Amino acid sequence: MKKFISLLTLAALLVGPVFAQPAYSGPMPVPPADTRSDTLRRAYLDRVREVLVWYAATAKPDKPETIGTGQIVAKLALHQDAALVSQRIIELMKQPQTGDMFWMFPWAAISFLGRDQLSPAAKAAIRDAWRTYFPMRGDTENHWAMYYSSLYLMAELYPDDPADSWFTGKSSAENRAEAKGYLIHWMDLATTIGQGEFNPTHYIGEYAIPMLYLATWAKDPEMRIRGHMMLDWLMAELADNTLNGVLRGANARTTEESVLERWNGLSSFFSWTMFGNTPPPAAYGGFGIFFAGAAENYRLPEVIYQVAVDRSQDYIQRDLKRTRRRWRYSDQFMPPIYKTSYMRRDYAVGSYQGGQSDPIQTHVWDVTWAVPDPRGVHNTLFSMHPYASTEVLQMYFTEQPDGLIDSLAGQGKPSFGVPDKILGASPYERVFQDRDTVVALYDIPAGTSYPRINGFFSKDLTHVTEDKSGWIFAQGGHTYLAYRPLAPFHWEHLLGYRQLPSAHGYKWERIDKGEQGDKLLVSEQLRNGTIVQAASADEFKSFEAFQAAINALPLEFRLEPVPVVRLTTLRGQRVAFTYGQAPVVNGVPLDYTKWKLFEGPYLNAEKGSRRLTITHGRLKRVLDFNTLTITDSVTP
Amino acid sequence: MPKKKITLALLSWCALLAASLAAAAPLHDLYLCASNSRGTRVIGFKDTSLNGVYRREADGSFAHLGLNHPMTLSVSFDPRDARRFYVASLSGILRTQDGGQTWRVATDWDITEPKSVVVDPNHPDTVYAGVPDGFIVSHDRGLMWVRAEHGLPDRGKYTQVVQVDRTHAGRVLIGCETGIYLTEDGAKSWRHVFTCAATVEDLQQSPHDPLFWLAVTQADGALQSQDGGLTWTKLAGVPSEHALYNVAFDALNPERLALASWTYGLLTSEDGGRTWGERNAGLPVPHRVWRTAIDPDTGRLYAAVLDQALYVSDDFGRTWKAGGMEGSRITGFTFVPRAAR
Numbered sequence: 001m002k003k004f005i006s007l008l009t010l011a012a013l014l015v016g017p018v019f020a021q022p023a024y025s026g027p028m029p030v031p032p033a034d035t036r037s038d039t040l041r042r043a044y045l046d047r048v049r050e051v052l053v054w055y056a057a058t059a060k061p062d063k064p065e066t067i068g069t070g071q072i073v074a075k076l077a078l079h080q081d082a083a084l085v086s087q088r089i090i091e092l093m094k095q096p097q098t099g100d101m102f103w104m105f106p107w108a109a110i111s112f113l114g115r116d117q118l119s120p121a122a123k124a125a126i127r128d129a130w131r132t133y134f135p136m137r138g139d140t141e142n143h144w145a146m147y148y149s150s151l152y153l154m155a156e157l158y159p160d161d162p163a164d165s166w167f168t169g170k171s172s173a174e175n176r177a178e179a180k181g182y183l184i185h186w187m188d189l190a191t192t193i194g195q196g197e198f199n200p201t202h203y204i205g206e207y208a209i210p211m212l213y214l215a216t217w218a219k220d221p222e223m224r225i226r227g228h229m230m231l232d233w234l235m236a237e238l239a240d241n242t243l244n245g246v247l248r249g250a251n252a253r254t255t256e257e258s259v260l261e262r263w264n265g266l267s268s269f270f271s272w273t274m275f276g277n278t279p280p281p282a283a284y285g286g287f288g289i290f291f292a293g294a295a296e297n298y299r300l301p302e303v304i305y306q307v308a309v310d311r312s313q314d315y316i317q318r319d320l321k322r323t324r325r326r327w328r329y330s331d332q333f334m335p336p337i338y339k340t341s342y343m344r345r346d347y348a349v350g351s352y353q354g355g356q357s358d359p360i361q362t363h364v365w366d367v368t369w370a371v372p373d374p375r376g377v378h379n380t381l382f383s384m385h386p387y388a389s390t391e392v393l394q395m396y397f398t399e400q401p402d403g404l405i406d407s408l409a410g411q412g413k414p415s416f417g418v419p420d421k422i423l424g425a426s427p428y429e430r431v432f433q434d435r436d437t438v439v440a441l442y443d444i445p446a447g448t449s450y451p452r453i454n455g456f457f458s459k460d461l462t463h464v465t466e467d468k469s470g471w472i473f474a475q476g477g478h479t480y481l482a483y484r485p486l487a488p489f490h491w492e493h494l495l496g497y498r499q500l501p502s503a504h505g506y507k508w509e510r511i512d513k514g515e516q517g518d519k520l521l522v523s524e525q526l527r528n529g530t531i532v533q534a535a536s537a538d539e540f541k542s543f544e545a546f547q548a549a550i551n552a553l554p555l556e557f558r559l560e561p562v563p564v565v566r567l568t569t570l571r572g573q574r575v576a577f578t579y580g581q582a583p584v585v586n587g588v589p590l591d592y593t594k595w596k597l598f599e600g601p602y603l604n605a606e607k608g609s610r611r612l613t614i615t616h617g618r619l620k621r622v623l624d625f626n627t628l629t630i631t632d633s634v635t636p
Numbered sequence: 637m638p639k640k641k642i643t644l645a646l647l648s649w650c651a652l653l654a655a656s657l658a659a660a661a662p663l664h665d666l667y668l669c670a671s672n673s674r675g676t677r678v679i680g681f682k683d684t685s686l687n688g689v690y691r692r693e694a695d696g697s698f699a700h701l702g703l704n705h706p707m708t709l710s711v712s713f714d715p716r717d718a719r720r721f722y723v724a725s726l727s728g729i730l731r732t733q734d735g736g737q738t739w740r741v742a743t744d745w746d747i748t749e750p751k752s753v754v755v756d757p758n759h760p761d762t763v764y765a766g767v768p769d770g771f772i773v774s775h776d777r778g779l780m781w782v783r784a785e786h787g788l789p790d791r792g793k794y795t796q797v798v799q800v801d802r803t804h805a806g807r808v809l810i811g812c813e814t815g816i817y818l819t820e821d822g823a824k825s826w827r828h829v830f831t832c833a834a835t836v837e838d839l840q841q842s843p844h845d846p847l848f849w850l851a852v853t854q855a856d857g858a859l860q861s862q863d864g865g866l867t868w869t870k871l872a873g874v875p876s877e878h879a880l881y882n883v884a885f886d887a888l889n890p891e892r893l894a895l896a897s898w899t900y901g902l903l904t905s906e907d908g909g910r911t912w913g914e915r916n917a918g919l920p921v922p923h924r925v926w927r928t929a930i931d932p933d934t935g936r937l938y939a940a941v942l943d944q945a946l947y948v949s950d951d952f953g954r955t956w957k958a959g960g961m962e963g964s965r966i967t968g969f970t971f972v973p974r975a976a977r
Contacts, residue, residue, distance in 0.1 A: 096684045136705065138726070139748060144745075328768070401879050403898065
């Protein structure tokens with residue numbers, strides 16, 4: 001399964017030596033009080049320049065190995081050292097090429113940035129590599145977004161070249177047509193039935209960068225505006241789903257690191273660049289430089305900025321998404337995902353209903369609380385069923401069954417086949433969310449790997465209290481939390497992963513941080529459940545008052561023959577939820593068939609509409625893929 | 637002498653004769669699909685291993701042909717001109733018309749990860765391919781591809797293997813997630829001829845009797861058909877608890893068959909499939925045999941042991957020796973008549 005990638009590791013490889021970066025190691029950024037458009041624009045360009053300058057400074061002329069694609073992009077964007085860069089490109093092109101679509105988009109960027117700077121020999125060397133090197137197309141939507149955007153742009157840059165000058169064996173015109181066909185197909189899916197790899201903590205870059213490149217360099221006006229509109233779409237979703245810049249759950253794809261340290265993902269690079277409200281990750285997330293190289297060509301709409309930074313009002317957002325393609329062992333090809341998000345100043349609660357959106361890296365629900373500085377903080381609480389099976393991998397991957405699970409660790413996914421994992425979804429979990437209450441029910445068939453529920457309890461929680469009522473109370477930041485396991489449990493240390501040197505693939509060792517580390521609440525009953533409620537500390541006189549309020553709420557549950565919960569939430573909602581049935585709120589069953597593509601105060605779109613309306617206050621932007629128009633308006 | 641013994645003696649003599657002739661000049665070229673990254677390749681990471689299609693050279697070594705692609709699974713040749721061949725790869729169907737010097741991704745964006753590609757030997761402009769979401773066909777040597785799925789289910793048509801009946805143009809069997817499907821009209825329509833619990837991994841037609849077919853599956857063991865694939869029965873004596881990956885006939889000896897499996901290693905039969913035994917002694921442990929093949933010229937038995945090497949046996953698995961391709965993951969064997977070169 002060739003296709004898995006640890007983006008943090010890749011980032012490190014791309015970057016080379018890491019040294020202090022101003023924004024990464026500096027104080028928490030504060031969104032400016034002056035939100036005039038030109039002020040915001042200046043701040044955005046300053047951040048972009050920081051990335052470019054930092055990368056350019058890592059390139060040492062006397063050490064060619066320090067000049068990789070990131071450094072070349074930086075220098076070309078800054079119009080520095082064209083001769084040195086040209087020489088280095090010729091050297092690099094003499095080496096065996098590798099990296100597939102991760103090779104394509106940097107070299108596409110370099111080709112465009114270097115049009116008026118690189119020597120003819122350097123340009124020819126790059127161009128020839130698009131004949132001699134055969135990058136794999138990959139097997140996921142992010143792969144295809146990178147592959148086809150890059151191929152499209154290069155085929156436009158060299159518009160009349162014959163088939164034998166391209167690795168595909170197709171002419172420039174054929175490559176353009178194929179690439180355009182895929183990209184429009186993907187945009188159609190995303191704007192009618194929802195994104196597949198939705199709200200990804202890392203893969204956001206693998207969509208945003210190609211879309212920026214289309215918006216910047218496509219000659220075809222249709223593809224240029226499509227790129228621009230999709231980038232707006234992605235940034236609007238990011239804005240709507242971040243708490244002070246931190247992208248929290250649910251996520252179609254995230255990683256072992258980001259699911260705990262919620263800030264630590266490439267998504268924070270985009271929050272920092274666009275909104276200026278959180279620090280960027282180390283080395284700007286690795287891929288940040290490839291966005292920065294063309295970032296001056298994108299202007300974030302003010303309405304999206306306001307959606308990102310305004311947390312003065314609580315809001316509920318419901319979205320429609322879809323799973324990754326299921327090739328087999330499923331009745332549906334891309335089943336719908338129903339996503340709920342509740343955002344408040346102090347915390348966010350997010351979840352989705354609909355099963356496994358991805359076989360390995362999905363994160364279904366959590367409560368994430370706001371912290372003054374998110375770096376190093378595990379500001380989240382959730383439970384999950386650690387499910388692992390060959391069948392589910394074969395559902396999404398066209399692989400033979402044997403060795404599939406074992407191979408994942410060697411390919412950078414250490415936790416899929418371990419029982420104490422905290423990343424992944426299960427077909428035996430059903431989740432319902434009403435504002436800041438989540439009910440997760442589990443009905444795990446005997447013999448399933450693994451027969452347990454893992455509840456994540458962060459090292460950063462305070463006042464963790466096991467109440468005699470059965471609730472576990474805790475505080476995270478300015479948020480009070482109540483966690484109710486529905487079956488007996490015990491506590492375990494959550495072991496981390498440390499990567500070991502390896503000549504072939506990844507190798508890992510587990511590390512135990514003892515009582516200083518995170519903990520797992522482990523419940524080994526197959527029919528099981530978790531209830532979580534959250535509230536702002538401001539809502540109660542004291543932590544004890546919060547506990548008393550939770551304990552006073554009506555709650556009934558049973559686990560046999562299937563889990564059933566009936567409760568009244570802190571917000572006064574009467575919820576009845578039976579595993580395998582539609583949740584009932586105040587006597588009314590929830591009808592997911594009426595779910596819209598986006599529904600909330602800021603983002604709205606009808607299913608199938610290809611039209612997203614972004615609003616905040618008096619500001620409105622409409623992205624209409626039917627007419628390929630962007631319409632801004634300000635309500636009087 | 638009983639008739640059967642005479643037949644066996646004649647076949648043995650033929651085999652010896654063929655083997656001696658083959659030693660001088662093999663009648664077939666052997667092509668492999670192989671990757672050399674030991675299963676740890678990660679997209680986006682540095683990988684300078686050489687992968688793709690290999691051809692056996694006169695000295696027994698394997699030479700790489702042109703395109704370095706880490707995920708190739710199946711190769712099929714135009715019988716009129718073996719310089720034209722098709723490769724099922726992660727990137728789509730790849731086609732070369734000059735023996736691998738130049739290539740074209742023959743399929744468009746909407747085809748991903750074909751698992752199997754086969755040229756119809758009786759109508760070689762027609763090429764069939766099984767894909768994860770069904771089945772496609774080209775009637776113009778791979779230039780244009782169309783879906784051909786009438787009769788296949790909406791779900792359950794994941795297609796792992798395609799085989800063309802060499803005796804009838806347009807008669808094709810495919811192994812899918814939900815079983816075996818048959819077309820007799822060039823994929824205009826399909827009918828379900830066998831139901832499986834999980835994916836059918838391989839289908840092969842006997843070189844001796846065109847009505848005799850074998851199939852292996854992920855969860856239903858091995859299957860046989862005596863009527864050209866119309867009906868199937870389970871092959872007794874073959875374990876079915878774990879996946880079987882492919883099956884091979886010996887073109888020189890109809891009694892000899894071989895099966896490859898990660899769990900069981902190499903299974904062979906020397907009585908036409910009535911009894912089976914493991915032939916793993918001498919193979920690396922664990923003996924994860926990803927593919928097997930039998931040389932039609934010599935009867936040499938091949939076992940591709942996952943990420944280890946290609947192993948060869950000239951006594952049908954009783955003893956083994958390394959046959960090159962160290963560290964490789966071989967995903968396909970194809971023997972091509974030299975006459976087509």
